Amino acid sequence: MVGLIQVRIATETECIENGSILIENGRITAIYQDTPTFPKGTKIVDGGGKLLIPGMVDVHIHGANGYDMMDGTTRSIQEVSKACAATGCTSFLATSVTSELEALLQMIDNVKQVMEDEEGALIAGIHAEGPYLNLKRKGMQNEAFLRHPDRAEMEVILERAGSALRMVTIAPELPGGMEMVSFLHGEGIVVAVAHSDATYEEAKEAFRLGASHITHCFNGMRPIHHRDPGVVVAAFEEPKVSLQAIVDNVHLHPAIVRMMFRMKGPEGIVLITDALQAMGLGDGEYEFGGHQVKVQDGIAKLHDGTLASSTVTMNEALRNTIELGIPLLDAVRMASTTPADVLGLASKGRIAPGMDADVVLLDQDFQVEWTMIGGNVVYRKEEVVPNSPDLFVDTSKKPR
Template identity: 65%
Template sequence: MPVCIIRNVRLLDKSESGTVTGDVAIRDGVIAEVLRGGAALIRNEAADTEIDGGGGLLIPGMIDVHIHGADGFDMMDGTARSLEAVSAACARTGCTSFLATSVSSSAEDLFGMLDSVARFIGNEAGARVAGVHIEGPYLNTKRKGMQNERYLRHPDLDEMKAILARAGSLIRMVTLAPELPGGLEMVAYLKERGIVVSVAHSDATYEEAKQAFRSGASHVTHCFNGMRPIHHRDPGVVVAAFEEPGVSVQAIVDDVHLHPAIVRLLYREKGADRMVLITDALQAMGMGDGSYLFGGHRVTVTDGVATLADGTLASSTITMNAALAKAVQAGIPLRDAVRMATETPAAVLGLTRKGRLAPGMDADLVLLDERFEVQWTMVDGAVVYRRAESSR
């Protein structure tokens, strides 16, 4: 079995500094040993490859449960080329697994996207496709955000059965508005099939949200965005989620969608084991300012902020490594911020071999420098991205 040893890296630790020097051994794409601090260095007699981490921070590969596109490519295009581009962009930004995420569309376009993922999965050169996140079309027009109202409709069990028949086990998460007619029935139907049901683009009241969580919803998509806001006489989805210990929430930590004080509030209320960092990125991620067609809308990106013509926020351009950096800047301890980008999304999706740097886990790893820039990314023990100017 091929053996790789990674030396001279900083590993997360419960010490006062939060990190400790260590070594990691990988055998046949799986983490075999993790030695921290004063532990004896891993012997290298049997090593096929040895990597010097140069003192960088080694963390598990990050997992993005909500991404629409990158590098000019939208996964709703229904092409392998778009998925290849997103896979490469994710690897470049420290993400090793992701959910290909749809937007509200015609059934024909959604089926085209699902078919493309089914054909592509298993052929990734970068980050792995962990499945599909269907965002819409069962969303409330009152909280539609950038979702195209033309395609929004009430939950339809017959349509969802056809979607699942087409996509099989690829569907890992569905975002919907549970207060719509048929919403609670859809929640229960998806929950029974092991699919994560998430609430967003919803005008649900506190009481309606609590009912949805009792029916099986367990997640909130881009929390605070696309939902009834908190009011002291009308607490809405967010407060209902805060009160449910089993409900996890997504956070777009880009200093645009959430103020840092709200990021800290989410962390205090839900903790690192129920808060998930996401990008919610559109194809402008990695491209810069300009004009893009996304979800049937013309989207303008200025200074990294994507909006429709009326000023509505239209997804994000943040990357996972930048979101991690901003979470730490907002005051979240490094160890917990990393957990929110790795272990917690893995737990939400039931990815039992990912998200932790421990023996027996898949060797999906990322080396970061002190600015959270990605030096290299490893998937299943193989380096799939290396920063050109890095000598590590």
């Protein structure tokens, strides 16, 4: 058993000052307003009054620390897992870019090989961003691999991925797109819309058929016009449709983030990184999605100026969101609870009795002190809790 004491606990409804948590068998069993008398043998970890949040869930990340998950190796998957844990993310979707079928299948094989044996954050599944995307709104996606929805090809992908395929981003207005939305929804996959030139009416039809998510909202889609409202306005009108937000102060103006929050609330917005391998490394030249990408001042662009993913981390996205005026508990919900709900991760995304002990301790600047998954600390800053080293070297199996 582990007892976390003297932490500010961000629950769904309140921030508990000087709170404590009891963890048994990888799950949270009790939350206290003060420091209780724990059962004999409980390992005590003092949080020093810092903020404890549920582990964040990133449904859209491509790479980190110089590793691209489409590079054909399992090492890249593991490195992203570790990078996620270091930035407060405890579960993530390994996200592809548009590619040849064989490259996607190789990525799927690598992800499945690493699942159940992650060195850091848990892999909740795979997010296929493409290849069924609209050339007109391709963004950084490589046009050489864009194609129309193909049921036979998707069945090959599903056969290889199985239940690991959790989300697919498509442009539903393409020939065969609506049929693909219906098919994927029937398979229990979250269908997301982006890199799409869909009209308002086409988006509404896609939502009727089962699409329920918008990938990197406002980016890679028809913009709002007062006589042509497009995908975003259609999504605003649908309570079941959630929106991804890249809150890096580049992809979305602060006023747009606040508008999204007012329209959807924290239960309808999912903070993401959409990070490429430059996350954690910074400025330089990278190859991503078959393109040369230049990162300057933390902003990733193709040589023609097109934005090419981001370098933001989940803890930075959380901090940025709060600095834009969104309340702490709402921002935490957007980073942890809502993405867990979108993916159907019933035991994650909340600090409450019965939930997995996936929690993150943050300092006043939202830097990660340590990250715990299933009651085991998988990342920590060297100076944290030096009197309890045994707690921080437990590498036993983490519950999923």
